[in-house]
Amino acid sequence: MTNVSFFDITIEIKKEGVAKMKHLIDIKDLSVEEIDELMKVAKDIINHEEKYSHKCDGKKIATLFFEPSTRTRLSFEAAMMELGGKALGFSEASSSSASKGESVADTIRVVGCYSDVIAMRHPKEGAPLVASLQSAVPIINAGDGGHNHPTQTLTDLLTIQCEKGRLDNLTIGLCGDLKFGRTVHSLITAIARYQNIKLVLISPKELMIPEYIKKDILEKNHMEYYETTDIEEYMDKLDVLYMTRVQKERFFNEDDYVRLKDYYILNKEKLQQAKEDLCIMHPLPRVNEIATDVDNDKRACYFKQVKYGKYMRMALILKLLEVE
């Protein structure tokens, strides 16, 4: 009964019939054409917000966050509210019955009775996929461990498209925790499908991009990439600089985290050789990776990125709920 494609799983939801159920678990679940369509809708929402204010009247999103979040959870809730719908959910596992031992599968079956779509974040890689196999409503992966964060990637693609005017012919620097940073893993997976993308992977030796990403994505797609520990080495070549924080919650050893957490601090001085139209991004939260003196630089796009995130999630909700 189940199809192997994550985005397009056929499940039996009622005795009387079979329904096509769409989920977003991995950015690869969306084709380039589908991403283009989502970006088109997001841009239309930006320009004509009032047109969309009742599109989801009577609909509900459940946000099940087993891990902390500010942007992702609140932007999903704001997105649904701006479409005329409502939001419910929990923001930590300890306030849900997961703390009593309830499984993800059971939680999803229950919450599916109260909502039309579920956005879920979980510390375990693959938990949203497991949830999607049990769910009667669409599941959106809002981040699973160090694995994937597809809606952040949609946000990042929209930001690059709007700020640079293109998603091809770009040199993109990815800086910080490339080992545990799920936003980076998802972004590389997505951007690999566009033309003439060069990547500069900037990280401490201990936090280099995992081998499976190199093998399965960079090498398979014949992408040009460079690895360095020096944030300034390729600064003058970059069109986009994507900063990330060191993922404290994924470290086993506090001493290692303390040693690496401030490895890169982008400041005005380090930007001296950068292009005038560089786009500086960060999925946030920022800890120390970008000095606040960069915030007023016209190249700082990370707070705009937050706004794009809400519009992209509005477009995604419309698509998953099949609202015209």
Ligand code: CP
């Ligand atoms: N970018 C992002 O996922 O932020 P939150 O952890 O605050 O949701």
